[in-house]
Amino acid sequence: MPHGWQLLDRPREFDAVRSALTGAGSYGVVLVGDAGVGKTTLARSVTESLRSQVHWVASTESSRSIPLGVFAHLVGGSSSRDATALLASARESLVSQGNSIVGVDDAHLLDELSATLLHQMAVDQTGRILATVRSGEPVPDAVTSLWKDGYLRRIELQPFTKQQSVQLVESVIGGRLEGLSADLMWESSGGNPLFLRHLVEGSIDAGTLKRVDDVWQLRGPTAVPSGLVALLESRLDQAGDAVLTALKLLALCEPLDIDALTELAGDAAVDDAEMRGLIRFQQDGPVLNARFSHPLVGDVVRSKVGRAAERRLKGQVVQILRRRDLDTAASRIRMAQLSIDSDQTVDTELLTSAAKDAIYLSNLPLGERLARTAFERTGSLADGALLSRALLWQGKPAAADAILAQFAPADLDEVQLVQWGVPRVSTLFWSMSEVAAAHEVLALVTERVRHPALRLILDATAAAMAVHENHIEAGITEALQVLADPQAPDQAVEFAAFAAGLAMPVAGRGDEFEPIAARCRAEQKTTDGMIRVMVRYCDVLALTHIGRFDLADKRAADYADFSSVGQFLAWAIAKIMAGVVATARGDFPEVVSSIEQALAALSAESPLPWQLPGRLLLARAYAALGRIGEAERVLTDAAEHSGPSMALHEPQRLISRSWYAAAKGMERNAVELARAAADNAQRSGQYALEAEALHHATRFGDRSTAARLAELAGLLHGDLAGLYARHAAAVADADAAALDAVSAAFERAGMLLSAADAAAQAAPLHDAAGDRRRTSESGATALRLAEACGGATTPAIRTAARPLPLTPREREIAELVSAGLSNREVAEQLTLSVRTVEGHVYRACFKLDVADRDELARVVGKKT
CATH class of the missing domain: 3.40.50.300 (P-loop containing nucleotide triphosphate hydrolases)
Structure with a gap:
């Protein structure tokens, strides 16, 4: 440790x-x-x-x-x-x-x-x-x-707050604790410092608490080491056998309503357990439930239950719960879990229903366990499809596909074909990047399926594939057709919403997604909770692209309301949502915190597709904060997600690369990459991304973006494109006052680093006009806003902070020289001749009144 x-x-x-x-x-x-x-x-x-x-x-x-x-x-x-x-x-x-x-x-x-x-x-x-x-x-x-x-x-003396508990753990492990794991550890320890220490040390020894990249995460049960067991056992030993039996029953099925617990253990034992402070009662709606006074007491009690006793005791609980209505997901899941490990017979229909519930609730490990048990008993396609879906979402595509490959499509009816084909297409297309094979499966199923409602499911799947292949308009059109059909089943609606939700925001139609998102929030009938989570991501993405950052933040926070470690994938996507909004705001420390945790949670046997948007955001944040090595590493990692099934994200990849180039001082290359991103986005119909890419190019010094941004401002929904156009016009006209005004507008909109760049670009213009007061004011505004972004740096901010009398190309080459590159290495990096580089170095030395490139490196190093 x-x-x-x-x-x-x-x-x-x-x-x-x-x-x-x-x-x-x-x-x-x-x-x-x-x-x-x-x-x-x-x-x-x-x-x-x-x-x-x-x-x-x-x-x-x-x-x-x-x-x-x-x-x-x-x-x-x-x-x-x-x-x-x-x-x-x-x-x-x-x-x-x-x-x-x-x-x-x-x-x-x-x-x-x-x-x-x-x-x-x-x-x-x-x-x-x-x-x-x-x-x-x-x-x-x-x-x-x-x-x-x-x-x-x-x-x-009260237990530690959650903040204090996390602070203590992080001071010990020497790193960031994943938020989801922090929640679990705080709840499990109850904020008790001694319990927390034993829990952390035991979990590290057991290998369930470990470091993934720069984030520590807890996966699997919390481990209770011998020291804590001894502490808690001393209280249990004094309680007597009757109380211990009551505690064992509760440990195997917590919470348990008071009527069931007293029927099983007796009134006297339950009363004694409460008086000793071992259990407490909590009113959950109309039900009075028994819970352990402290979670770790339950862990210790469970360790005292042998396998045979566990089967018998769970069987007793099952017999009582069978008399209750299983009308909620929680009650069905609990009954299924108890039944599997009890000495009672298991209802296979209950297993299948509970597996659907778990997957709907995004608890994928639990869904996998229940679905696997059901599939082993029935061998049915329905249970196999459930199991395959749970495996797919956990980054096990080969295992997921192997389940479905056991079924021959020729033996399936139309309903079964869709049940088999859609998850298989999803596995092949998104997780295995076998795009041609995915289209072949979809064509095979489409050819045989005639039922209108079933065909809508296939159409929605095709729309999602089209969007990811960067056929934006075609994907939107097909998705909207599905959504407009009153006969569309729930699965078709959510898949179509996912397709539209990824495409509409980048196409500049983010406001049109709100009624679709509201419809999905209201219905929530799908059996696949991860599709629901992805639609939520689209909701936040749409709000961000139209500049409604406050509402986007609120939705992201609402959607992150997961408490189970089994819901790690949904939680990770919610953290990416937070990163989307934070990137737009320029809150790069929040981007780093959210995305690093998300990527750690998304760690799996095979790369999960959702790592790509997270990595691209993280690379941009690292670059903005000057953490060049980390930005390079993340961009390299992002390369494993490429090909036709990831074409949608290509403009974002180019934008991240442009920020990486800007961080290295390669301003012209940064502009070229931003313009390449804009061209790619324009060709595919991602007009909002085109506008954003041109905005980045403007921030990096491109003075030729105003005309196109003015056109886009008339096409795109929301206020952001208009701000981009105003900024580009001010840069093109070298209008310092207009840049100051648009900086204030960006700040009011919540885009702090864009505001900083506009102010930074105004500063040298004021200086050239001899207006020293406004030079200082604009420079101070730029630095204040950059500090609010975590100390972010950009080419414009560096120039405003310490202006040099150099052209952009001279400054770019001088910064590379200060980074230790030889003239030949600079030439190779910028695709120039060595003679051209030498000429720029000579002119930079002359303007700065330095004798040679070594002095130039020292001067520029101090200035930047």
Whole structure:
């Protein structure tokens, strides 16, 4: 483990305890909290900050059976059996020590005589006391009265907040903790620092918490190491067999309603478990459910259940739950899971239904398990298709295709052909990049299927394929035809919505997708939850392309509301949604955080197609932040997703490469790549992407984009193209005032780095006009906005920050020289002759009054 466990500061609680020990009229404090919450750590850290002498004693189960047990050493060799004499002797020893503090750890375990001694000291105010008490434990009356009667201050020490828990874990593991894993670890530990430590160390040892790229993620069950097991088992051992049986039943089926639990375990055992603080009851709608007081208690109880007992106990629960209505996805999934591992017969229809529920809820590992169990029992195409879909979404395309390859299409009817063909096409096209084979399968199925509703499913699939092959207009037309048909089944509607949702935003028609997205949000009837998640992505994409960033952020946050680790893929796509909006805003630290986590969550046996848009956003963010090596690595990784099935993303790939070139100081190359992206987008009908690419070219210094952007401003929906056109016109006219105005407009729109670039481009124009005040104002605006983008840098910002009297080409070559490249290497990188490079180096040296290229490198290095 990279770092050791350190005390996480609790400044508010620290000050409260210190004040209770040192303030006028204060005689001490009792710290109350759960085991492992950090009472002792806080108490000792406070006493270490004081000059007073501290006498620490620690109560134990064994010492509580000995009168004056923890204070016995204070009575010396006294042989008296008189309690009064013993108390007097111990008290005199403590008081004679002067300005001292008596610290008692686990004061709830004090014997009656020791508790009386503390009480006397508090009543007589003859010493200061710092005691810790564990919540939920019986406490001697004399200790309870310390705070009830107002002698000492009682401070309840709360578990860590989620933010504190994540901060602690990240300080130990030395890296970022994936948000989904952070949620699970915080919930599992309850914010208890000791539990959290055991959980982290145990999970690392078990290999379930591991680093993927720069993100730590938890996959699989949380591991409970022996140290924590021993801590929790001590409480379980005192509970008795009846309570333990109730806990075992709950551990195998949490939550469990109170009626079922009491019927299985008995009222007395359930009441005792609640009184001991091992379980709690929570009202979930009309049902009162039993849950463990702490998640890790359930983990320890489960570890005490053998395989045979598990089958028997689960069977008992199944028998009771069979009498209940299975009218929700949660109830069907729970019954199916219990049935599989019980000694009761399993309803195969229930298994299939529960598998559909799990996949709909985007819990793919669970969906795979249930679907596999069903398929092994039935061998049916319906169950095989479910299993194949769950495998596909988890990045196991070969296994997914192998399931479907077991069925001969000649033996299938029309419904079965669609059930078999659509997932097989999806696997071949998107995950295996076998585009020709995918089209062959789709043609085979289309030729045989005649039912209108079934053909609509095939048409929707074809539309999604067309969009990904960059046939934007054709894909939109076909998708809209499906969506307009009142007979379209749910699967056709969602696939068509996915196709339209990817195409409309990049075509500049993002506002037209809103009613489609609203329709899908309202219906939500599909059995494939991942299609639903992708439509949500399209919703955020559409809002972003028309400049409605606030609503896009809200939708992305709403769609990220997943809590199960099994939903990691849906959660990852939601993080990419957040990255889409953050990129448009210029919030590159947020882009890096969101996308790095998304890519870690998308790690699979085979590259998942959704890694590509995430990687392209991440590469752009790295480049903007000057992290050139990381941008290059991510762009290299992105190359594994290419070919006809990924053609839709080619303009974005070129835009990311243009930002990478700009980060390296290759401004002309950056402009060329941005223009290439615009050309590609124009040819395919991605007019919004064309406008965006031309905007990037303008920011990199291209003064020839105004005319085309003006045309696009009249074609595209939303306000962004109009802003791009205003910016391009101001650059073309070298109009500093117009650039300042459009910078303010970009800032109001929420596009902070575009605003920074416009202000940065105004600064040298003001300088050339001799207006020093406006030069400073524009430059300061550019730097302020760049700082708000995480310290992002662009060619325009670098020039505004430290202007050099060089042409763009001279500056570009000078920056490459400062990066350590030889003239020949510069020539190769810029596709120039060595003589041309030498000429530019000579002129740059002359303008900057430096003697040679070494001095030029030093000057330019300081300026950039």
